[in-house]
Amino acid sequence: MFDLRDRGYRSPFEQLVASLISARTRDETTLVVSERLFAVARTPDAMAELPEERLIALLRGATFPEPKARDILALSRRILDEHHGSVPGTPDALMTFHGVGPKIAALTLAVGFGIPALAVDIHVHRIVNRWGYVAARTPERTMTALLGVLPRHYWVEINERLVPFGKWVCTGERPHCSTCPLRDLCERVGVTESR
DNA sequence: AAAACGGGGGC
DNA sequence: GCCCCAGTTTT
Structure with missing residues (x-):
């Protein structure tokens, strides 16, 4: 939303x-x-x-x-x-x-x-898979995986920060890696799409 | 899990 | 005309 x-x-x-x-x-x-x-x-x-x-x-x-x-x-x-x-x-x-x-x-x-709740949409799904933290084919399975790993405190943050991050920076086509604040993270975990 | 569903705006 | 869009419901 x-x-x-x-x-x-x-x-x-x-x-x-x-x-x-x-x-x-x-x-x-x-x-x-x-x-x-x-x-x-x-x-x-x-x-x-x-x-x-x-x-x-x-x-x-x-x-x-x-x-x-x-x-x-x-x-x-x-x-x-x-x-x-x-x-x-x-x-x-x-x-x-x-x-x-x-x-x-x-x-x-x-x-x-302000209640902790997690909605893994297509953007969060893409980012998490790109980072390689979870190898899940569907957003549903990504959500299940994150629910088991992520402290509740961060669920709200995911909804409010990671989704927009996926829309505007870590996009599906042509991600804006050159200006991405998390580029270092990608390079550390070995994401090869980084450009 | 995949297809169907409901449309407006941008190029 | 074609494709995408913070998704939900029905096969």
């Missing part, structure tokens, strides 16, 4: 919604659409009262505005009905919402609540 904390305090609910909007969506788009939406509705109550057509219009520009509008409306109502209006603070509860899977759940917990 999407870390909005550098734009002022954001509630777990806003973090959850922004995370849902960010699925398969570029960061800049997520930011613009989220801000536009939160200017109108920033709580489950306000969100649940939004007519679906209005919400779809507010989400225009994001990917899949219609399915996301339905998901956001449905989870807002369920937060009101089943959770006293507060976003639940466990992965299992979060993943019962349609459209919320392991990554959105983990990032909502990590960024929204």
